[in-house]
Amino acid sequence: MPPFDYTPPPYTGPSADEILRKRQQFLNPAVLHFFKKPLNLVDGKMQYLFDENGRRYLDAFGGIATVSCGHCHPEVVDAIVNQSKRLQHSTILYLNPAIAEFAEALASKFPGDLKVVFFTNSGTEANELALMMARLYTGSHDVISIRNGYHGNAAATMAATAQSGYKFNVVQTGVHHAQNPDQYRGIFGSDGPKYARDVDDIITYGTSGQVAGFISEAIQSTTALERQGGFALLTRSNQVLLALAAIFWGFEAHGVVPDIVTMAKGIGNGIPLGAVVTTPEIAKVLACRNYYNTYGGNPVCTAAGLAVLKVIEKEKLQQNAFNVGLYLKQRLNSLKDKYEVIGDVRGRGLLVGVELVTDRQLKTPAKVETLRVMEHMKEMGVLIGKGGLFGNVFRITPPLCFTKEDVDFLVDVMDYTLSKI
Numbered sequence: 001m002p003p004f005d006y007t008p009p010p011y012t013g014p015s016a017d018e019i020l021r022k023r024q025q026f027l028n029p030a031v032l033h034f035f036k037k038p039l040n041l042v043d044g045k046m047q048y049l050f051d052e053n054g055r056r057y058l059d060a061f062g063g064i065a066t067v068s069c070g071h072c073h074p075e076v077v078d079a080i081v082n083q084s085k086r087l088q089h090s091t092i093l094y095l096n097p098a099i100a101e102f103a104e105a106l107a108s109k110f111p112g113d114l115k116v117v118f119f120t121n122s123g124t125e126a127n128e129l130a131l132m133m134a135r136l137y138t139g140s141h142d143v144i145s146i147r148n149g150y151h152g153n154a155a156a157t158m159a160a161t162a163q164s165g166y167k168f169n170v171v172q173t174g175v176h177h178a179q180n181p182d183q184y185r186g187i188f189g190s191d192g193p194k195y196a197r198d199v200d201d202i203i204t205y206g207t208s209g210q211v212a213g214f215i216s217e218a219i220q221s222t223t224a225l226e227r228q229g230g231f232a233l234l235t236r237s238n239q240v241l242l243a244l245a246a247i248f249w250g251f252e253a254h255g256v257v258p259d260i261v262t263m264a265k266g267i268g269n270g271i272p273l274g275a276v277v278t279t280p281e282i283a284k285v286l287a288c289r290n291y292y293n294t295y296g297g298n299p300v301c302t303a304a305g306l307a308v309l310k311v312i313e314k315e316k317l318q319q320n321a322f323n324v325g326l327y328l329k330q331r332l333n334s335l336k337d338k339y340e341v342i343g344d345v346r347g348r349g350l351l352v353g354v355e356l357v358t359d360r361q362l363k364t365p366a367k368v369e370t371l372r373v374m375e376h377m378k379e380m381g382v383l384i385g386k387g388g389l390f391g392n393v394f395r396i397t398p399p400l401c402f403t404k405e406d407v408d409f410l411v412d413v414m415d416y417t418l419s420k421i
């Protein structure tokens with residue numbers, strides 16, 4: 001493990017077993033644990049986490065792609081503490097500098113007319129709001145979403161989500177799911193225009209011909225659609241509102257400017273914060289009623305958001321994500337040459353997936369092996385995540401301060417673990 005000069009304070013709280021018992025008794029029974037013996041994480045510093053015994057782990061999951069600047073980044077913590085000491089909450093009904101400053105700073109990062117910001121508490125809320133605005137603005141209800149996407153767990157977002165494991169059997173209306181432009185498993189391979197035509201066909205055959213919009217996780221569409229100019233085709237031919245869920249302006253890679261952008265997770269570095277950015281014209285659709293969110297844009301969250309934005313710029317974290325991400329993909333691709341079980345390595349920057357298969361030809365998901373590798377890597381001090389429809393894709397989404405030394409440690413541990421399974 002790369003050296004790191006930090007020792008967390010001693011932990012005096014309840015044991016992991018005690019917490020697990022309470023969790024099983026009092027909390028959501030649907031929550032899964034990745035590991036046989038769930039980890040009790042009690043401290044964090046930048047790209048490292050510490051358990052109750054002070055053992056250090058390299059965090060390559062970032063609280064599900066959320067800890068962008070690093071755990072407990074001092075400047076973000078200072079912003080939260082300072083704002084909490086002055087005023088935690090007043091509601092949007094009163095003026096406060098934190099929300100105004102952050103809205104201005106965020107808007108300055110967007111091109112064209114994308115200048116109006118709505119704050120929410122989560123990604124789900126941001127996507128719900130975006131979908132509602134698209135529907136109100138266009139007067140159409142139908143939405144196109146891409147298969148395999150996840151957009152949240154409320155009514156409209158669960159409908160837009162396209163993975164059965166995240167969909168409950170309740171009424172979900174108005175969403176048509178287009179083929180996932182996934183170069184590895186997608187039915188059209190990397191033929192972007194075919195995926196775009198699928199969307200076109202859905203609109204022609206499955207709707208009145210008018211739709212409210214097209215929603216996609218920016219990372220989903222970085223594959224075939226983007227390479228073959230599929231997005232340009234979509235916007236040109238269908239006049240749909242384009243909403244791309246971006247973790248940090250993922251849409252910029254596509255060569256199109258969406259009408260609505262939603263974001264959450266990394267913009268707060270762990271503080272509950274989501275946002276929708278759109279044009280003044282589209283934003284106006286909410287002015288005919290009251291749209292109100294008690295906590296959305298509260299002073300503490302927006303002070304944190306502004307600090308995150310500043311840290312990302314000051315520490316050139318996007319550049320770091322690009323450089324270290326390239327190195328990570330290079331090293332993972334070398335592992336792919338070495339181990340048949342790695343079927344695919346994909347992603348952008350420090351948002352990387354590694355898909356395990358038991359048969360490269362058939363692409364049979366290697367679910368058991370995925371869990372086993374994660375478990376062994378955890379034992380060796382590296383935390384990675386898991387996802388995908390079949391639960392056979394490692395999710396590597398570390399804080400953006402991740403270094404090449406961290407990559408070396410992660411990949412060496414993965415290499416060793418794969419050699420043992």
Ligand SMILES: Cc1ncc(COP(=O)(O)O)c(C=O)c1O
Nearest residue numbers: 122123124150151152217245264
């Ligand atoms: C792409 C995407 N959209 C939406 C969401 C929902 O965000 P939240 O869990 O903050 O409601 C998530 C969360 O994992 C996500 O990854």
